[in-house]
Amino acid sequence: MRNSTRYIMSVGELKRKDNSISFRNEKGNFYIPIESTKEIYCLNEVSINTKLLDFISRAGITIHFFNYYGHYSGSFYPKEQLISGKLTINQAKTYTEKREIIAKSIVQGIADNIYEVLYHYYKHDKKDVKLTLDWIKQDIPRYLENENINIKQILSVEGELWQRFYSCFKYFLPETFVFNKRVKRPPDNPMNALISFGNSILYSKTVSQIYNTHLNQSISFLHEPSEGRFSLSLDLCEVFKPVIVYKTIFELVNNRKIQVGKHFDKELNYCLLNSAGKKIFIEAIEKRFESVFYHSRLKRKVSYKTAIKLDGYKLIKFIMEDKEFRPFSIKEMV
Structure with a gap:
């Protein structure tokens, strides 16, 4: 089974591109397959926008953010469905x-x-x-x-x-x-x-x-x-x-x-x-x-x-x- 976790280690911009996720840095554009992705780890400075957040929320993808020292800063995850x-x-x-x-x-x-x-x-x-x-x-x-x-x-x-x-x-x-x-x-x-x-x-x-x-x-x-x-x-x-x-x-x-x-x-x-x-x-x-x-x-x-x-x-x-x-x-x- 393919690993569903993606790590971003460089400075760049994460955004929605049509029906996919695109990460752009100084080396160019890289696409993240949405069908097989469940988590994205941002280990550097990454820019995002609400258009992307709405898109990944509907796709059930969680994004975790880390600071300069490698410590966990916080997460964005889809609206909770499993509430009791x-x-x-x-x-x-x-x-x-x-x-x-x-x-x-x-x-x-x-x-x-x-x-x-x-x-x-x-x-x-x-x-x-x-x-x-x-x-x-x-x-x-x-x-x-x-x-x-x-x-x-x-x-x-x-x-x-x-x-x-x-x-x-x-x-x-x-x-x-x-x-x-x-x-x-x-x-x-x-x-x-x-x-x-x-x-x-x-x-x-x-x-x-x-x-x-x-x-x-x-x-x-x-x-x-x-x-x-x-x-x-x-x-x-x-x-x-x-x-x-x-x-x-x-x-x-x-x-x-x-x-x-x-x-x-x-x-x-x-x-x-x-x-x-x-x-x-x-x-x-x-x-x-x-x-x-x-x-x-x-x-x-x-x-x-x-x-x-x-x-x-x-x-x-x-x-x-x-x-x-x-x-x-x-x-x-x-």
């Missing part, structure tokens, strides 16, 4: 009454997937990660099984989980990609640049997948619901970060497809992927999104991109039918 007042009311009720249950499930899901990623390196003689593996296996469930744990404590557990994950990078990555702490805005070294760019792509992909459900994007459970962002997308993308973003990064770095001397622009206090680096990273992460696995519950093959939407459906089942919410597990492939 009943679900929205119950989603809000679930937030007030059962927020901690969902938040704990998400953090446990993050832990399970981080465990599987690190265990891969443990099996390949990186025994120094064992301390973190044992902590995830023994302590995370103990923390989360506490019925009196509140949302701040759950977020604290999540924060420590990510920090322990980062501390393991030095055991299986080249020294040039090891970092001391997570810095987001702007990223200050090559690893932070890769993580920020990958997380932004995953987040926007999650926005698109939730759009295809009846869920309300603004009502979240792990992250605090906030004005000006789709906080539910932040929730659902978390368990996929180890599987999609970090596995992509580790493979590109360890196979020397991404190199510090070739693929980054460094300024006084920040570090960004250059155009060549972005192209390599985008190709790799899109390949991962579109790769398929056998879903043990559905008894058929699905892509990792579809798995994000399936987690949305699981959440709906919890909200409407009180069925257990267990996010995607790379070990169980459900």
Whole structure:
């Protein structure tokens, strides 16, 4: 199946041309096939007009915009068709009454997937990660099984989980990609640049997948619901970060497809992927999104991109039918 995502990496103008989409830059006109396009990512300064927006809205195409630093700025997507007042009311009720249950499930899901990623390196003689593996296996469930744990404590557990994950990078990555702490805005070294760019792509992909459900994007459970962002997308993308973003990064770095001397622009206090680096990273992460696995519950093959939407459906089942919410597990492939 042809990839339905298009990336625009240069400055230019995006407009409607007859019954097609045209992108014009200094090199000329390029046409984007509307029939096979579902998402357009604008990674540079791109001019658009309302004529184009009306056209892509009727075609069901979403446009995501990113700023200079590669961070997600916002999306334009077609008028929502999948609106359910009943679900929205119950989603809000679930937030007030059962927020901690969902938040704990998400953090446990993050832990399970981080465990599987690190265990891969443990099996390949990186025994120094064992301390973190044992902590995830023994302590995370103990923390989360506490019925009196509140949302701040759950977020604290999540924060420590990510920090322990980062501390393991030095055991299986080249020294040039090891970092001391997570810095987001702007990223200050090559690893932070890769993580920020990958997380932004995953987040926007999650926005698109939730759009295809009846869920309300603004009502979240792990992250605090906030004005000006789709906080539910932040929730659902978390368990996929180890599987999609970090596995992509580790493979590109360890196979020397991404190199510090070739693929980054460094300024006084920040570090960004250059155009060549972005192209390599985008190709790799899109390949991962579109790769398929056998879903043990559905008894058929699905892509990792579809798995994000399936987690949305699981959440709906919890909200409407009180069925257990267990996010995607790379070990169980459900």
